[in-house]
Amino acid sequence: MKGNKFNKILEQHQQRIYSLALYILRDKHEAEDITQDVFTRLWHNIEQVDIEKVSAWLSAVTRNACIDKLRKRKEFSQVEEEHQVTKKHEEPAGNLQHQQLSSWLSEAISCLKEPYSSLIMLCDVQQNSQSIVAQSLNLTTSQVKVYLHRARRELRNHLKEYTHE
Structure with missing residues (x-):
């Protein structure tokens, strides 16, 4: 039962949560990690999460996890942060x-x-x-x-x- 409920939520919300994390962090790998962490938290708390409020719960957990990640990132050098911004713009001409x-x-x-x-x-x-x-x-x-x-x-x-x- 827990697995069915979880799989349904995962299927419905995984892409949206990944997109939110990617938008906030601007880093594909960190967004993937955050998405995985968010759904791991959901798995552990699935019985306490109201199914009608799961979208809001997932968004809040994602946003908070991203903010934590950004705070940790700021502890590193400013050069690393600038590298992430420039990396975002290194896309092929289109x-x-x-x-x-x-x-x-x-x-x-x-x-x-x-x-x-x-x-x-x-x-x-x-x-x-x-x-x-x-x-x-x-x-x-x-x-x-x-x-x-x-x-x-x-x-x-x-x-x-x-x-x-």
């Missing part, structure tokens, strides 16, 4: 315009303070419902609406800087 827009958007989102960057990621990029995001970030739905409005306004301002350089 749709240059799309890559530039994606780069601007990623940089603009990373300039936002918390919880704004998480709200943009969870609501707009991953398109989670505001109620699920509220549960994930321990906010009320009203707070999510207000903060999301502010986050989008700040994001627009940051993006204007990139397009008017």
Whole structure:
């Protein structure tokens, strides 16, 4: 029974959790590790997790694990962190315009303070419902609406800087 429930959740949410971790960490291998850790935690806590709130639980655990990873990463040299950012941009030439827009958007989102960057990621990029995001970030739905409005306004301002350089 535990295995069936777990496998169903894994199948439904694995890609979304990996995408969230990859977006936050910007490192494929670390995102894979975090995804595995999150689902390991789910396995150990599956009986305590409300099936109707599992999406919010997974998002919150992923976000917190990524923040922990980023804090540990900051303990290393600034050179290592810069290497990760440049590594992200070493993609083969393709749709240059799309890559530039994606780069601007990623940089603009990373300039936002918390919880704004998480709200943009969870609501707009991953398109989670505001109620699920509220549960994930321990906010009320009203707070999510207000903060999301502010986050989008700040994001627009940051993006204007990139397009008017």
